Amino acid sequence: MELKKYTAQTMAEAMIKIKEELGENAIIVQTRKIKRGSFLGIGGKTYVEVMAIKDDEKVVREEKKTPSQKTLEEEIAEIKMSIKGVSERISEVRMAGLFPEPFENLRIRLIELGMNASESFSIVSDLTKKMTVEDAKDSQKIEFAIRQLFDNFVKKQNVNFSAGQKAIFVGPTGVGKTTTIAKIAAKLGLKDKLPLLILSFDTYRISAAQQMKTYADIMHIPFDVIYTPDQAMEIISSTSNRIILIDTAGRSQFDELKISEIETYVKTIKPEFVFLVIDVTKKRMDVEESIKHFSPIGITHVVLTKIDETVSIFGPLMAIKNSRPVAFVTNGQSVPGDIISAADFDFEDFIVKEVVNR
Numbered sequence: 001m002e003l004k005k006y007t008a009q010t011m012a013e014a015m016i017k018i019k020e021e022l023g024e025n026a027i028i029v030q031t032r033k034i035k036r037g038s039f040l041g042i043g044g045k046t047y048v049e050v051m052a053i054k055d056d057e058k059v060v061r062e063e064k065k066t067p068s069q070k071t072l073e074e075e076i077a078e079i080k081m082s083i084k085g086v087s088e089r090i091s092e093v094r095m096a097g098l099f100p101e102p103f104e105n106l107r108i109r110l111i112e113l114g115m116n117a118s119e120s121f122s123i124v125s126d127l128t129k130k131m132t133v134e135d136a137k138d139s140q141k142i143e144f145a146i147r148q149l150f151d152n153f154v155k156k157q158n159v160n161f162s163a164g165q166k167a168i169f170v171g172p173t174g175v176g177k178t179t180t181i182a183k184i185a186a187k188l189g190l191k192d193k194l195p196l197l198i199l200s201f202d203t204y205r206i207s208a209a210q211q212m213k214t215y216a217d218i219m220h221i222p223f224d225v226i227y228t229p230d231q232a233m234e235i236i237s238s239t240s241n242r243i244i245l246i247d248t249a250g251r252s253q254f255d256e257l258k259i260s261e262i263e264t265y266v267k268t269i270k271p272e273f274v275f276l277v278i279d280v281t282k283k284r285m286d287v288e289e290s291i292k293h294f295s296p297i298g299i300t301h302v303v304l305t306k307i308d309e310t311v312s313i314f315g316p317l318m319a320i321k322n323s324r325p326v327a328f329v330t331n332g333q334s335v336p337g338d339i340i341s342a343a344d345f346d347f348e349d350f351i352v353k354e355v356v357n358r
Contacts, residue, residue: 014050022054114284114315155324158343163241171277175303182215186336200247229268277303284315303329
């Protein structure tokens with residue numbers, strides 16, 4: 001992939017040049033301001049210099065297939081996961097057969113859904129203290145008991161936005177941040193009639209910001225792209241009484257450098273809400289890694305997406321149970337719509353259905 005440099009009087013002019021030459025899916029690598037015509041740093045005119053590359057998807061796919069392209073942190077994480085997996089298997093063997101049926105089947109089922117051996121042992125042990133073997137064979141009684149055990153298993157919190165507040169949405173690539181913001185914006189702007197401003201510093205891909213702009217235009221909500229924390233503060237300080245929703249570029253949970261860039265924005269903007277967006281179709285370990293690496297940013301709430309695309313959310317729920325409270329759940333692609341306040345979502349019912357496998 002060839003790296004190209006573009007110089008223009010404004011960022012908008014530079015973006016036009018990049019789009020014309022590299023296309024909508026061009027990737028912005030670096031932006032900075034430079035001066036030309038100055039003498040010893042005095043005078044001259046300020047320009048914007050942008051480094052960009054064309055997104056060659058075929059090359060990207062090939063690079064991803066090459067083991068040497070993995071970062072050291074990714075390789076270490078894989079080794080840790082392998083060791084953890086072996087340790088879990090040993091624990092499972094040691095605990096096998098410690099409970100009479102149907103409790104033993106339930107213990108195995110919990111492991112299949114994403115619990116580790118000690119967690120499943122603890123849950124089933126608590127269950128055996130509450131009911132007999134005969135009780136456990138009664139579907140209604142076992143479902144009621146499981147619901148009680150998992151009551152308030154997931155922390156939930158209703159979020160009420162008010163004028164002047166700022167919210168940043170972060171998370172790995174492809175989890176649904178942009179669509180989630182559009183859903184929330186539709187509710188706040190179209191239904192609640194609250195004044196909004198949408199910002200995006202997802203400048204990694206030109207097309208990503210364009211998608212957010214399209215949503216904003218349809219809803220008649222002001223939209224702007226920001227390239228530096230200082231520029232973000234300039235726009236925010238000139239905006240009064242608007243709720244500001246901020247989109248960010250998707251980052252791998254292992255890309256510490258890119259996550260630190262987002263952290264810089266968060267520290268500068270000082271938002272009231274920092275939402276970590278989590279795709280519930282992912283494995284428990286993947287979700288745990290996302291929480292671990294994004295937590296230093298200062299996560300205040302979690303948003304769960306794509307709940308309509310899976311029959312099992314038990315693993316991700318295990319990952320977030322000790323994390324920040326869940327604020328929203330999305331269950332489709334429709335905008336507006338397909339978003340639920342977590343306070344109104346029955347996680348316990350979802351868990352019971354999974355555990356009893358129906």
